[in-house]
Amino acid sequence: MKPRNQSDELFERARKVVPGGIYGHVSPAAGLPRYFPHFCDHAQGSGFVDVDGNEWIDFMCGYGAILHGYNHPEIEEAVVLQREKGSVFNQPSPVMVELAETLVGLIDFADWAVFAKNGSDLTTWAIRVARERTGRPLVVKAKGAYHGVDSWCDPGHGGRIPDDRASILEFEWNDLEALSVIMSENKERIAALILTPYHHAAFAPSEMPSEHFWKEVEELCNRYGTLLVLDDVRCGGRLHMGGSHRHFGFTPDLAVYSKALGNGYAISACVGKDSLRKASMEVFLTGSCWNDAVSMVAALKSLELSQRENVAEKVLHQGKQLTEGLEKAATKHGKNFQMTGPTSMPYPWFKGDENLFEIQKFCQICAEEGIYFHPHHNWFLGNAHDSRSIEHAIEVADRAFKRMDQDETD
Amino acid sequence: MTGFPSERIIPWAAARSIFGASSVMKERDGKSQILEPKLLSTDRIAIGSKGLIFKDNSLLQAIERGFSMPELFPLLTNPSSAVKAITTLKRMSRFYDPRKGASESLSVILRAGLETLVVYLNHHPTFHGLFSDFSDELITFNLSGSGPLGWLSRSSEGVFKAGTERLNGTPSVALTFMNQGIAFEGLLRGIDQLGSTASGEVMIQGRLPLMDKIGYVSRIAQREVPVPTL
Numbered sequence: 001m002k003p004r005n006q007s008d009e010l011f012e013r014a015r016k017v018v019p020g021g022i023y024g025h026v027s028p029a030a031g032l033p034r035y036f037p038h039f040c041d042h043a044q045g046s047g048f049v050d051v052d053g054n055e056w057i058d059f060m061c062g063y064g065a066i067l068h069g070y071n072h073p074e075i076e077e078a079v080v081l082q083r084e085k086g087s088v089f090n091q092p093s094p095v096m097v098e099l100a101e102t103l104v105g106l107i108d109f110a111d112w113a114v115f116a117k118n119g120s121d122l123t124t125w126a127i128r129v130a131r132e133r134t135g136r137p138l139v140v141k142a143k144g145a146y147h148g149v150d151s152w153c154d155p156g157h158g159g160r161i162p163d164d165r166a167s168i169l170e171f172e173w174n175d176l177e178a179l180s181v182i183m184s185e186n187k188e189r190i191a192a193l194i195l196t197p198y199h200h201a202a203f204a205p206s207e208m209p210s211e212h213f214w215k216e217v218e219e220l221c222n223r224y225g226t227l228l229v230l231d232d233v234r235c236g237g238r239l240h241m242g243g244s245h246r247h248f249g250f251t252p253d254l255a256v257y258s259k260a261l262g263n264g265y266a267i268s269a270c271v272g273k274d275s276l277r278k279a280s281m282e283v284f285l286t287g288s289c290w291n292d293a294v295s296m297v298a299a300l301k302s303l304e305l306s307q308r309e310n311v312a313e314k315v316l317h318q319g320k321q322l323t324e325g326l327e328k329a330a331t332k333h334g335k336n337f338q339m340t341g342p343t344s345m346p347y348p349w350f351k352g353d354e355n356l357f358e359i360q361k362f363c364q365i366c367a368e369e370g371i372y373f374h375p376h377h378n379w380f381l382g383n384a385h386d387s388r389s390i391e392h393a394i395e396v397a398d399r400a401f402k403r404m405d406q407d408e409t410d
Numbered sequence: 411m412t413g414f415p416s417e418r419i420i421p422w423a424a425a426r427s428i429f430g431a432s433s434v435m436k437e438r439d440g441k442s443q444i445l446e447p448k449l450l451s452t453d454r455i456a457i458g459s460k461g462l463i464f465k466d467n468s469l470l471q472a473i474e475r476g477f478s479m480p481e482l483f484p485l486l487t488n489p490s491s492a493v494k495a496i497t498t499l500k501r502m503s504r505f506y507d508p509r510k511g512a513s514e515s516l517s518v519i520l521r522a523g524l525e526t527l528v529v530y531l532n533h534h535p536t537f538h539g540l541f542s543d544f545s546d547e548l549i550t551f552n553l554s555g556s557g558p559l560g561w562l563s564r565s566s567e568g569v570f571k572a573g574t575e576r577l578n579g580t581p582s583v584a585l586t587f588m589n590q591g592i593a594f595e596g597l598l599r600g601i602d603q604l605g606s607t608a609s610g611e612v613m614i615q616g617r618l619p620l621m622d623k624i625g626y627v628s629r630i631a632q633r634e635v636p637v638p639t640l
Contacts, residue, residue: 011608020604028608030618038608144543157540157626203619355582355617376618 001368006051007038014038024149025063030202031374032360035367043070045384048372056372057389059322061380064345067237067260067315068305069384075263075301082297093293099300103271106303107243109251110271114280116290119233119258120148122270123194125285126254127152129272130192130227133279138190140182140226143170144201147194147231155202173199174210176217183220193221194229197244198341203356203376205349206341214250221253227276230255233268237261237302238344238380241312247342265298311383312344318390319343319381325394333401347378358404365400366393373397414533418449421466423529423635424473425455430525431502434518434574443498454481457499461485461492474636476503503638508594513556516590517574519597520551520560523632524572527562527624530631531570540623541568547620550581554588554613562624583616600632601625 011028015021021038022028028038037050046069048056061067068075082095100113116122127139139152147153151164169186171178183190195217199207221228230252232244237260239247245255253276258268272280305311323339323346330337336351350358356375363375371393373379414422425447435442448456453466463481464472472478485492505518531537547564560574561581587593592611603625606612614621 008609011605015602015605015609020602021608023604027604029604029614033607034610034613157623203617355580357616360615 001035002037002054002370003052004034004037004050004054010051011038025377030376032364032367035364036372045069045071046382046386046389054370056370057393058372059379059381059385059393060372060374060377061382062264063377064234064238064259064380065262065264066380066384067311067382068263068302069382070264072263072305072384074305075298078297078301079265079294082294085293087292087294088289089291089293092291093296095293095296095300096291099269099296099303102300102303103269106241106307107255107271108246109253109273110255111274112277112280113269113271114285115296116268116270116285116287117266117292117295118148119231119256119268120150121287121290122256122258122268123147123229123231123233124150124152125283126229126256126270126272127192127194128283129254129270129276129280130229132282133276134191134225134227136189136191136226137167138169138186139167140169140171140179140190140193142173142195142199144204145173145196145199145231146201146234147196148233173207174213176210176213179217180220183224183226187224190224190226192227192229193217194231196231197235197239197248200234200341200345200347200378202378204347205338206345206347206378208341209248214245214248218250227253229253232256233258234378235342235345237306237312238315239312239342241306241310247312261302262295262298263302265295267292267295267299269299305383309383314383315344315381315385316342318385318387319346321387322346322381322385322390322393325390326397329394329398330401332398333405335401335404337401341378344381345378346381348373348375361404361407362397362400365403366396369396369399371396416535418453418466419529419533420634421453421455421469422447422449422533423526423631424470425449425457426525426529427522427635427637428457428473428499428502430572431505431518431522432498434521435498435502435505437574438514438517442501443494445495445498456484458495459491461488461490462495470636472499473638476638499638506598506638508598513553513559513590516553516593516597517559519594519637521572521574522637523597523628524551524560524562526631526635527628528570528572530627531564531624534627536630537627540627541620544582544620547582547617548577548579549620549624550577550584552584552586553590553593554586559587559593581616583614583618583621585621586613586615588612598637600629603629 011021039051041049041051048058103113104110151160152168169182232255235244236257245252254272256270261267320343323343338349339346340349341347359375363373366373428445429447432445436444445458454463455469456463461484463484468478505515545566549562551559553559563571588611
């Protein structure tokens with residue numbers, strides 16, 4: 001086991017002043033609490049150092065927020081320059097216009113853009129825009145899909161009243177027949193269908209869209225006058241430079257981005273078609289620091305890097321090296337192991353391991369050698385992962401697959 | 411699972427917790443009465459085979475305050491059975507004393523808590539559909555170094571059951587208390603669902619989303635259903 005005194009001490013301090021110590025998706029309870037560190041000290045490129053000085057090769061990239069690597073010099077330089085001018089003012093900085101122009105130029109269907117801080121801010125806003133535009137109350141989503149922390153969609157249980165979900169209908173991902181029934185039974189009542197580009201639920205293998213999924217989704221939306229909202233918060237930047245809809249070949253009416261957009265600086269964006277411009281102006285949108293110029297500069301620089309270095313293709317390629325290497329190593333040790341989902345955001349799955357014991361064991365062993373593989377969430381590749389770090393991770397995984405067998409026979 | 415009168419869930423859960431605790435006491439000492447409760451047609455619950463019948467509110471009061479008046483007629487017609495039941499109830503309350511936190515106590519209070527939880531899981535309208543993603547499941551509760559303390563199971567028909575006898579089979583998810591003191595504290599006052607695994611007080615392995623949901627229901631049950639005071 002790695003040393004973890006500082007992590008544990010900090011956690012005990014946190015527990016006294018923060019309910020649960022650490023909460024949300026980064027809560028230790030959601031991962032491997034005694035194998036992963038609780039606190040990070042600093043990070044560079046594809047690695048981070050925890051508060052006990054342990055070095056890790058990271059395959060979570062700040063749960064997707066880091067696309068170009070931690071502490072990227074060009075992004076940090078741009079951030080420092082903006083910070084000298086200031087961050088939040090009475091008025092937006094000119095960089096807001098520049099960022100909106102960049103997004104409208106990059107995303108083929110986008111005619112406008114607005115900004116906030118987190119994915120949830122804008123997934124919730126987007127469905128309200130759809131309601132305003134259509135005058136309809138209902139929203140359809142895929143069961144188990146994560147769209148944020150608001151009560152219409154959060155994965156928790158507490159603080160909810162039945163009304164919170166009274167206007168939300170669900171279908172199983174890829175079950176087009178069920179979706180079609182929902183749409184036809186509620187025609188002229190469904191404002192929006194909100195979907196992620198593929199189904200990336202936690203604690204379960206990722207599901208790619210079936211062959212005709214997106215084409216039929218578009219047809220259903222057109223037939224019933226329902227707006228298609230793409231929640232590209234998690235995937236944005238890792239599948240296609242121009243938005244994940246391009247990777248799968250469809251066109252939404254609205255799309256929401258966050259995570260990788262600012263390479264670790266808090267920003268989210270919603271883009272939409274011109275037909276939704278007026279409706280968007282009717283739905284109030286603001287936040288204390290939402291005009292933060294620093295994060296907007298980070299997003300601009302991040303988008304520039306993504307274009308210049310063709311990052312979406314690069315991370316898909318790097319991910320292919322990782323996923324193929326891991327699957328090959330698993331096969332060598334007789335493990336029925338598969339990396340599901342796109343290669344830039346793979347989710348590991350041992351066949352028949354619905355109760356997750358095997359993946360937990362595998363990730364524990366890898367953690368002992370400093371590889372940060374999460375057992376319950378899709379991983380993230382970033383532009384800072386190089387062949388060397390990936391090769392090293394595969395070597396560690398190879399030993400882990402072998403050790404799993406040894407531990408079973410011991 | 412539907413149709414259970416919602417206003418009777420708390421007293422029924424309390425009555426089932428008495429059953430759970432008395433079952434383990436009987437297993438261990440061989441002399442305690444198993445106080446199987448019966449839900450009577452109006453707001454009354456029979457505790458044990460005969461002699462002890464409480465109104466719903468009186469039962470909760472009896473657990474919470476250590477005394478409450480049962481119905482007189484059954485008590486007077488079956489005095490010996492009623493006294494035995496009351497003796498078992500009195501002995502039961504001692505297991506909730508943290509100063510006596512032996513592993514025997516842990517099994518008693520765990521089983522009592524699990525029986526309470528089972529009532530909520532099977533009958534509480536708020537939790538209908540919460541477990542629709544799950545099928546045949548086994549959740550085990552263990553004490554590090556000593557092994558299993560008890561279990562909760564869900565059948566493919568969605569019926570929950572609890573027990574303390576040893577079971578074969580692989581659990582869907584397993585919760586292990588790192589020592590007796592932590593177990594006692596967790597069972598009596600609840601587990602910090604975010605902090606306890608991070609600090610190493612509790613280890614959860616396996617299907618976390620199932621334990622997450624079980625934990626949520628158990629915290630509500632723990633908040634609402636009284637446990638014996640000393």
